[in-house]
Amino acid sequence: MGHGVVGSGVAEILLTHKQKLFASVGEEIYVKKVLDLREFPDSPIADRFTKNFEDIIHDLEIRVVVEVMGGLHPAYEFVSRCLKAGKSVVTSNKELVAAYGADLLELARQENVNFLFEASVGGGIPIIRPMNQCLVANIVNEVAGILNGTTNFILTKMIEDGMQFEDALRLAQDLGFAERNPAADIEGHDACRKICILASLAFGKHIYPQSVHTEGITKITLEDVKYAEKFGYVIKLIGRVKKLPNGKIDIVTAPMLVPFKSQLANIDNEFNGIMVRGDCTGDVVFYGRGAGKLPTASAVVADVVDCISHLKQRRFLYWADGDGSNIINVNDSVFAMYVRVKGKDAVSKAQALFGDIQHISMPGNSRAAFTTGEMTYGVFIEKINKLSADNVEVLSTIRIGDL
Amino acid sequence: MGHGVVGSGVAEILLTHKQKLFASVGEEIYVKKVLDLREFPDSPIADRFTKNFEDIIHDLEIRVVVEVMGGLHPAYEFVSRCLKAGKSVVTSNKELVAAYGADLLELARQENVNFLFEASVGGGIPIIRPMNQCLVANIVNEVAGILNGTTNFILTKMIEDGMQFEDALRLAQDLGFAERNPAADIEGHDACRKICILASLAFGKHIYPQSVHTEGITKITLEDVKYAEKFGYVIKLIGRVKKLPNGKIDIVTAPMLVPFKSQLANIDNEFNGIMVRGDCTGDVVFYGRGAGKLPTASAVVADVVDCISHLKQRRFLYWADGDGSNIINVNDSVFAMYVRVKGKDAVSKAQALFGDIQHISMPGNSRAAFTTGEMTYGVFIEKINKLSADNVEVLSTIRIGDL
Numbered sequence: 001m002g003h004g005v006v007g008s009g010v011a012e013i014l015l016t017h018k019q020k021l022f023a024s025v026g027e028e029i030y031v032k033k034v035l036d037l038r039e040f041p042d043s044p045i046a047d048r049f050t051k052n053f054e055d056i057i058h059d060l061e062i063r064v065v066v067e068v069m070g071g072l073h074p075a076y077e078f079v080s081r082c083l084k085a086g087k088s089v090v091t092s093n094k095e096l097v098a099a100y101g102a103d104l105l106e107l108a109r110q111e112n113v114n115f116l117f118e119a120s121v122g123g124g125i126p127i128i129r130p131m132n133q134c135l136v137a138n139i140v141n142e143v144a145g146i147l148n149g150t151t152n153f154i155l156t157k158m159i160e161d162g163m164q165f166e167d168a169l170r171l172a173q174d175l176g177f178a179e180r181n182p183a184a185d186i187e188g189h190d191a192c193r194k195i196c197i198l199a200s201l202a203f204g205k206h207i208y209p210q211s212v213h214t215e216g217i218t219k220i221t222l223e224d225v226k227y228a229e230k231f232g233y234v235i236k237l238i239g240r241v242k243k244l245p246n247g248k249i250d251i252v253t254a255p256m257l258v259p260f261k262s263q264l265a266n267i268d269n270e271f272n273g274i275m276v277r278g279d280c281t282g283d284v285v286f287y288g289r290g291a292g293k294l295p296t297a298s299a300v301v302a303d304v305v306d307c308i309s310h311l312k313q314r315r316f317l318y319w320a321d322g323d324g325s326n327i328i329n330v331n332d333s334v335f336a337m338y339v340r341v342k343g344k345d346a347v348s349k350a351q352a353l354f355g356d357i358q359h360i361s362m363p364g365n366s367r368a369a370f371t372t373g374e375m376t377y378g379v380f381i382e383k384i385n386k387l388s389a390d391n392v393e394v395l396s397t398i399r400i401g402d403l
Numbered sequence: 404m405g406h407g408v409v410g411s412g413v414a415e416i417l418l419t420h421k422q423k424l425f426a427s428v429g430e431e432i433y434v435k436k437v438l439d440l441r442e443f444p445d446s447p448i449a450d451r452f453t454k455n456f457e458d459i460i461h462d463l464e465i466r467v468v469v470e471v472m473g474g475l476h477p478a479y480e481f482v483s484r485c486l487k488a489g490k491s492v493v494t495s496n497k498e499l500v501a502a503y504g505a506d507l508l509e510l511a512r513q514e515n516v517n518f519l520f521e522a523s524v525g526g527g528i529p530i531i532r533p534m535n536q537c538l539v540a541n542i543v544n545e546v547a548g549i550l551n552g553t554t555n556f557i558l559t560k561m562i563e564d565g566m567q568f569e570d571a572l573r574l575a576q577d578l579g580f581a582e583r584n585p586a587a588d589i590e591g592h593d594a595c596r597k598i599c600i601l602a603s604l605a606f607g608k609h610i611y612p613q614s615v616h617t618e619g620i621t622k623i624t625l626e627d628v629k630y631a632e633k634f635g636y637v638i639k640l641i642g643r644v645k646k647l648p649n650g651k652i653d654i655v656t657a658p659m660l661v662p663f664k665s666q667l668a669n670i671d672n673e674f675n676g677i678m679v680r681g682d683c684t685g686d687v688v689f690y691g692r693g694a695g696k697l698p699t700a701s702a703v704v705a706d707v708v709d710c711i712s713h714l715k716q717r718r719f720l721y722w723a724d725g726d727g728s729n730i731i732n733v734n735d736s737v738f739a740m741y742v743r744v745k746g747k748d749a750v751s752k753a754q755a756l757f758g759d760i761q762h763i764s765m766p767g768n769s770r771a772a773f774t775t776g777e778m779t780y781g782v783f784i785e786k787i788n789k790l791s792a793d794n795v796e797v798l799s800t801i802r803i804g805d806l
Contacts, residue, residue, distance in 0.1 A: 013540050013683060024539050024719050118537065124684035126529070126537030134521065134529030136427050137416050137704035263690055266669045280416060280701035281527035284691035287666055288684055298683035301540035309719070316427050316712065 001056070001078055002069035003036040003049075006092050006119070009297025010066055010304075011045060021301070025308050029301075032062050035069075053078055057085050064307045066300055067091040076100050083107040083115060088307040092119035092296050098193035102206035102321040114315050116303035121147065121194045122272050124295025125288035129306075131201055131276060132317050138278030140202040144240040144403055145274035146267050147194040149290045150178045150185040151217050151237040155255075156268045158225050159234055165220060177270050187216035188237060192253040195239025198274070199251055203243060205322035207251060213330035215254040224340060224396050227369035230360050231338070233257035234265050238401055249327045250334075256401035257338050257371075264403050275403065331378030336400040339384070340369040343392035350392070353383045371400060404459070404481055405472035406439040406452070409495050409522070412700030413469055413707075414448060424704070428711050432704075435465050438472075456481055460488050467710045469703055470494040479503050486510040486518060491710040495522035495703050501596035505609035505724040517718050519706035524550065524597045525675050527698025528691035532709075534604055534679060535720050541681030543605040547643040547806055548677035549670050550597040552693040553581045553588040554620050554640040558658075559671045561628050562637055568623060580673050590619035591640060595656040598642025601677070602654055606646060608725035610654060616733035618657040627743060627799050630772040633763050634741070636660035637668050641804055652730045653737075659804035660741050660774075667806050678806065734781030739803040742787070743772040746795035753795070756786045774803060 003011070014021070014029055021029055033056050034040075034049045043049070053074075056062055065082045067089055069075050075096050082089050084107060091097065097104075097120045108115035118128045122145075131140070146152050150172055157168035169186065172178035184190045192214040199207045217237050228235050236258045241251040258265045263285045267273035272290025277283055289295040306315065341350065347359050347368050359370035372380070380397075388394055406414070417424070417432055424432055436459050437443075437452045446452070456477075459465055468485045470492060472478050478499050485492050486507065494500065500507075500523045511518035521531045525548075534543070549555050553575055560571035572589065575581035587593045595617040602610045620640050631638050639661045644654040661668045666688045670676035675693030680686055692698040709718065744753065750762045750771050762773035775783070783800075791797055 017540055017542065020542060021540065026719075124681070125687055126533035129537050130529035130533055133709065134532050134702065134705050136708050137420055137424065137701040139420065139423060263669065266666065278527070278701065280697040282692050282698060284528055284689070286687070286689060288687035294683040295685060298540040298681065299537065302537050305539050306536065309716075313712075313716065316429075 001035040001065065001067045003034050003038070003040060004068065004070070005293045006068040006296045006300065007034070007036070007066070009293040010068065010300050011043070013294065013297050013301050015044065017301070021305065025305055027308070029304060029308065032059060057081055062087060063311060064088045064090065064304055066304065067093055067096070068300065069093070070095065072096060072099055079104060080107060083111055083113055086111055086113055088114040088116070088311070090300055090303040090307060091117050092300050094120040094190070094193045094197060098196045098209050101197065101200055102319055105318050106321070109314070109318060112314050114307045114310060114317070116306060116315065116317065117197070118303050119296045119299035121197050122274055122286065122288065123290040123292060124299050125272060125274065125286050125290065127198070127274050127286050128201065130286065131198070135276060135278050135281065135284070138280045140276055140278050142240070142242045142277040143195070143198045143202050143274065144238055144264070144401070145195070145198070146236050146264055146272050147239045147274070147290065148185055148191040148237060149270035149272055150182065151191070152267065152272070153177045153270045154186070155217060155220070155235055155237065158220070158222060159229070160268070162222060164222055165218065186218050188214045188253045191237055191239045195241055195251065195253055199241035199249065200319045200322070202241065203249060204319050205326065206319055207249065207322055207327065208324060211324035211327050213252050213254070217255050219396060220255055221396065224398065227340060227360060228257050228338065231257070231358065231371055232260055233400070234260065235398065236264060238264070238403070240401065244328070247326070251327060252330065252333060254399055256399045256403070258401050258403050262403045331376060331381070333377050334374050335377060335380070336374045337372045337380050338369065338398045338400055339372070340395040341387070341392050342367050342395055346392045349387060349390050353387055404438040404468060404470045406437050406441070406443060407471065407473070408696045409471040409699045409703065410437070410439070410469070412696040413471065413703050414446070416697065416700050416704050418447065420704070424708065428708055430711070432707060432711065435462060460484055465490060466714060467491045467493065467707055469707065470496055470499070471703065472496070473498065475499060475502055482507060483510060486514055486516055489514055489516055491517040491519070491714070493519050493703055493706040493710060495520070495699050497523040497593070497596045497600060501599045501612050504600065504603055505722055508721050509724070511717070512721060515717050517710045517713060517720070519709060519718065519720065520600070521706050522699045522702035524600050525677055525689065525691065526693040526695060527702050528675060528677065528689050528693065530601070530677050530689050531604065533689065534601070538679060538681050538684065538687070541683045543679055543681050545643070545645045545680040546598070546601045546605050546677065547641055547667065547804070548598065548601070549639050549667055549675050550642045550677070550693065551588055551594040551640060552673035552675055553585065554594070555670065555675070556580045556673045557589070558620060558623070558638055558640065561623070561625060562632070563671070565625060567625055568621070589621055591617045591656045594640055594642045598644055598654065598656055602644035602652065603722045603725070605644065606652060607722050608729065609722055610652065610725055610730065611727060614727035614730050616655050616657070620658050622799060623658055624799065627801065630743060630763060631660050631741065634660070634761065634774055635663055636803070637663065638801065639667060641667070641806070643804065647731070650729070654730060655733065655736060657802055659802045659806070661804050661806050665806045734779060734784070736780050737777050738780060738783070739777045740775045740783050741772065741801045741803055742775070743798040744790070744795050745770050745798055749795045752790060752793050756790055
């Protein structure tokens with residue numbers, strides 16, 4: 001369902017990798033129907049297109065359905081009906097999984113079919129299956145990642161080439177890494193959906209994007225990038241979820257200062273990287289292309305293969321619904337912070353408020369940046385408000401990631 | 404079978420993660436017997452130890468056997484007999500898989516049971532299952548990795564702390580990262596076994612370690628480390644296998660100069676990292692702890708879970724036997740090279756022989772290092788011999804990795 005970028009990639013891989021897939025599956029994967037409202041007369045499977053969903057739902061030969069339409073509706077209705085009809089479903093649609101994952105997994109459980117979505121996070125990077133299967137003997141305590149290629153590309157251009165945010169965004173658009181309406185990427189919503197999916201998987205209860213404090217990268221300036229470098233960090237947009245000792249979940253999507261030595265610091269351009277902290281394995285990091293036609297399509301096809309190998313046996317991929325009551329308030333989340341300020345005696349005023357800080361002052365003017373020790377975000381905001389009240393202009397505040 | 408470091412870790416995880424594993428498997432994983440010649444009176448499962456393999460093979464309730472004894476014999480005989488008796492086997496024994504993988508996979512196929520070995524490469528890093536399942540819709544063209552934690556720890560200490568090889572080795576031994584007899588690690592044999600396993604998996608035919616040109620790190624000096632840095636590289640012990648356009652396999656285990664910007668350059672200390680180049684995904688990198696009790700044991704337990712989930716259905720993990728006829732001679736392998744030399748006019752003599760080189764000369768003496776363009780290793784050795792004949796002492800030669 002859907003013959004856009006990813007959908008046409010799926011069709012292409014099924015054709016070009018026919019032999020390899022046959023060897024792995026033991027039978028041919030045949031595309032019976034393609035649902036799309038547009039016409040594709042030049043497609044090698046032009047004869048199998050339909051504009052009517054009913055052609056798919058009523059075809060008993062169709063055992064696995066691929067949903068790569070994107071968006072919530074009618075994707076949700078179509079996927080639900082497929083699962084209820086006893087068909088396994090594979091999707092790359094992170095919006096759908098983040099909004100309806102628990103609902104659809106429960107449907108799949110009831111019907112004893114599979115609902116798989118490896119491609120919804122990290123594109124071609126294996127992450128859902130490794131977390132679910134390879135790390136099954138671990139209690140995962142934390143997941144953190146660079147989950148959006150567009151914003152990582154923009155930040156890399158700012159860091160490496162000294163480009164301004166707007167210029168880097170325009171370049172990303174020209175190169176096809178960013179959409180004409182880039183809001184979902186640069187406002188952090190895309191990264192938020194992905195960390196919600198990983199958090200739901202890691203901790204067994206659905207976490208909805210609206211429960212997660214989300215900041216994008218639109219306020220990041222070149223000054224911040226340069227100060228960060230002097231302090232020994234790079235700025236990355238991070239989705240991070242942590243299980244606290246009291247069992248509560250601390251989850252946030254926001255730009256963070258990442259130490260040079262972190263494995264996430266060296267993930268540049270349009271690449272993604274995801275760190276999983278297991279109690280037995282320690283840190284495991286997965287790196288690769290988080291988007292793009294063939295990387296994403298190859299992850300979809302791998303899920304299709306898994307469905308076919310488990311037609312009579314459901315994969316143990318499941319999480320229950322959640323009401324967000326186990327998520328702590330953003331103000332209770334603990335971070336060390338980076339702050340950029342302007343104003344007379346800004347540093348000494350900050351020292352008076354925050355105690356032990358590290359700071360860099362620019363010579364010849366009243367601009368400076370400093371980093372604080374760890375405190376709750378609520379306490380931090382209180383102190384920042386006092387700093388503002390004391391005639392210090394607070395130009396930016398960014399979390400420091402313990403990554 | 405085997406209650407050493409990894410074996411006791413497996414028992415520990417099955418105990419401490421009982422609840423989580425029950426939720427994933429749907430039944431309890433019960434340790435029926437432990438084979439070890441030693442006594443473990445303080446173990447919580449002390450009552451289940453046996454010194455007699457026959458107790459395991461004849462116990463019809465035992466459906467999955469874990470082999471973590473290490474070494475080739477009697478591990479091979481025991482594993483074969485278990486498979487023939489219809490029991491699935493999980494192992495962390497890379498020596499066994501590198502020497503008998505095709506043989507044991509064929510046995511498993513005949514008996515319709517599973518033979519899994521996620522823990523044999525990369526310890527706790529998911530790599531076998533992701534390559535086999537998540538990347539199933541890719542044609543893998545190249546696999547390269549830092550596959551041995553001991554040597555990576557030693558090289559990191561040389562690079563970051565300026566330690567001599569011998570001192571770094573002693574430190575690794577003191578910290579328990581290197582064994583008293585470190586030959587298998589520092590001579591490259593351990594890394595070679597692992598790249599052989601990954602190559603067999605990627606290309607479908609068993610590649611035996613004795614077919615693979617293998618160099619260790621014992622000849623790497625601090626001078627090489629420093630020159631490498633000036634050229635923009637770090638020295639890493641790399642296992643690398645590549646499929647050439649003519650279908651032949653180019654495989655080597657050797658120290659290589661890795662460019663700073665490579666994802667493999669930032670994998671330090673005892674950590675491992677593995678890069679897989681798929682035709683659809685592009686580069687995917689897996690990073691984590693390549694050894695250690697709990698990381699390795701958690702990978703073993705994940706395989707046990709997989710066996711239990713597929714008791715009546717074999718995983719499609721298989722490669723055929725191979726005779727090495729598809730592997731090119733080391734002399735036909737193409738690399739750019741790094742060379743360190745000593746002697747009057749060494750650089751100009753090298754320029755005359757190698758053409759366009761980049762070089763760094765130390766002031767005040769006749770020592771220098773240079774890097775060449777790409778050529779076959781055979782041609783390189785010819786030219787190096789001419790350089791030696793021309794009164795230039797060749798102190799070291801290291802491959803430059805295109806990673």
